[in-house]
Amino acid sequence: MNSARRSWLPIHAFVVFSFLMYASPAEAHLNATGMGPLYDGLLHFLMSPEDLIPVLALALLAGLRGGAYGRRALFTILGAWLIGGLVGIGSATKDGNPFVSAAWFLLLGGLLASDAKLSLCVMTALAASLGLYNGYLNGTGMGQFSTASVALLGLVFAVFVLVALAAALVITLRVQWTQIVVRVAGSWIAASGLLMLGWAVRTR
Amino acid sequence: MRSEGHRILARWLGLVLLILLWTQSAFAHPQKGEAVGFLTGFRHPISGLDHVLAMIAVGLWGAQLGNPAIWLLPVAFPMVMAIGGMLGLMGIPLPFTEYGIALSAIMLGTAVLFEIRPPLTVAAVLVSCFAIFHGHAHGTELPPGESALLYSVGFVIATGCLHALGIGIGTVHRWRWGQKFLRGAGGLVAIGGAFFLWKAFA
Numbered sequence: 001m002n003s004a005r006r007s008w009l010p011i012h013a014f015v016v017f018s019f020l021m022y023a024s025p026a027e028a029h030l031n032a033t034g035m036g037p038l039y040d041g042l043l044h045f046l047m048s049p050e051d052l053i054p055v056l057a058l059a060l061l062a063g064l065r066g067g068a069y070g071r072r073a074l075f076t077i078l079g080a081w082l083i084g085g086l087v088g089i090g091s092a093t094k095d096g097n098p099f100v101s102a103a104w105f106l107l108l109g110g111l112l113a114s115d116a117k118l119s120l121c122v123m124t125a126l127a128a129s130l131g132l133y134n135g136y137l138n139g140t141g142m143g144q145f146s147t148a149s150v151a152l153l154g155l156v157f158a159v160f161v162l163v164a165l166a167a168a169l170v171i172t173l174r175v176q177w178t179q180i181v182v183r184v185a186g187s188w189i190a191a192s193g194l195l196m197l198g199w200a201v202r203t204r
Numbered sequence: 205m206r207s208e209g210h211r212i213l214a215r216w217l218g219l220v221l222l223i224l225l226w227t228q229s230a231f232a233h234p235q236k237g238e239a240v241g242f243l244t245g246f247r248h249p250i251s252g253l254d255h256v257l258a259m260i261a262v263g264l265w266g267a268q269l270g271n272p273a274i275w276l277l278p279v280a281f282p283m284v285m286a287i288g289g290m291l292g293l294m295g296i297p298l299p300f301t302e303y304g305i306a307l308s309a310i311m312l313g314t315a316v317l318f319e320i321r322p323p324l325t326v327a328a329v330l331v332s333c334f335a336i337f338h339g340h341a342h343g344t345e346l347p348p349g350e351s352a353l354l355y356s357v358g359f360v361i362a363t364g365c366l367h368a369l370g371i372g373i374g375t376v377h378r379w380r381w382g383q384k385f386l387r388g389a390g391g392l393v394a395i396g397g398a399f400f401l402w403k404a405f406a
Contacts, residue, residue, distance in 0.1 A: 050353055098352070113279065161375045187279040188360045191286035197357035198293030198343060203352070 005129035041154030064167025070167035079133025088139020105193025112186025241351030245358030263370015268359025278367035285339035292343020304337030309397025
């Protein structure tokens with residue numbers, strides 16, 4: 001039995017070696033692949049808490065309400081972000097209003113903390129408004145680069161993944177304390193929004 | 205089967221916590237100082253013992269009172285504390301802040317010591333009133349030049365973690381010795397509060 005196994009080893013080694021020899025260059029460097037702007041956009045979203053946290057709050061809120069809300073939020077925010085971004089690319093660079101950013105934190109965090117029983121229409125409106133607003137701001141920031149639309153695509157992809165994963169995770173939660181943890185996260189987001197509001201007034 | 209699952213979950217959480225505590229700040233974002241903003245905000249609530257005592261006492265008291273106070277009080281505290289922080293940031297003065305903070309440790313410690321069980325609304329209002337003082341003190345002490353968003357997030361997360369620590373310690377309430385231990389811890393918090401009150405007057 002052992003000798004039979006051993007006899008296959010050189011063949012396996014030869015197959016592996018052949019594959020290694022046939023492998024094409026990895027082209028892992030972003031200059032070679034042209035994927036740089038895509039990753040720029042993707043990472044920009046993941047490393048910008050002012051974008052990430054409201055989207056996360058919306059996803060958790062949609063997840064608490066169930067699958068239909070999750071799907072609606074996912075595709076609405078995706079489309080709205082893309083539209084907002086494309087409109088913003090052609091516009092002059094504009095910074096976000098700190099009061100509006102704080103208001104998003106407060107609104108979405110508060111709704112999540114109170115486990116608000118929103119209708120599907122309201123959820124759609126929230127997702128659309130958030131997507132349009134943040135997408136537009138992202139677009140204006142990217143407008144100076146020729147590869148802005150590719151970066152926007154990466155950004156929207158990151159939004160899609162985050163909303164899909166976060167909403168799906170919450171939908172699967174069955175134990176009560178896990179849902180409370182989600183609501184506690186909402187209260188923290190709302191509390192951060194209050195502090196941001198105070199900060200915005202201070203630095204006005 | 206369920207306890208086995210809990211054990212595995214606890215091990216994973218422990219591992220994640222350990223890794224989180226060991227990590228250095230990444231400084232990965234191109235905007236300078238943002239990671240520092242988060243860390244400054246995170247360190248702020250845990251840098252003062254008077255704050256730490258009161259916030260852990262909130263968790264302890266919540267654990268003593270049981271459901272729904274166990275999660276309602278730690279939700280109410282950061283929310284109202286943020287209102288206090290907002291007032292502090294706006295420059296709206298609040299008198300007797302240091303006394304209020306010291307009194308909060310005394311009152312909350314006493315509540316844990318004697319296992320006082322008021323109606324939920326009364327407990328929430330009491331905790332919220334004290335939270336205003338804590339938040340205001342933090343709000344007025346914010347250093348300039350930090351990222352407002354990340355400072356706020358770090359600040360709120362640290363406060364929530366202190367409550368969670370209190371709740372975690374409070375889970376010993378299910379045992380008889382644990383109930384005595386908690387009452388002892390409440391007594392220590394009250395003594396600490398009295399010390400800070402004395403310091404505030406001195």
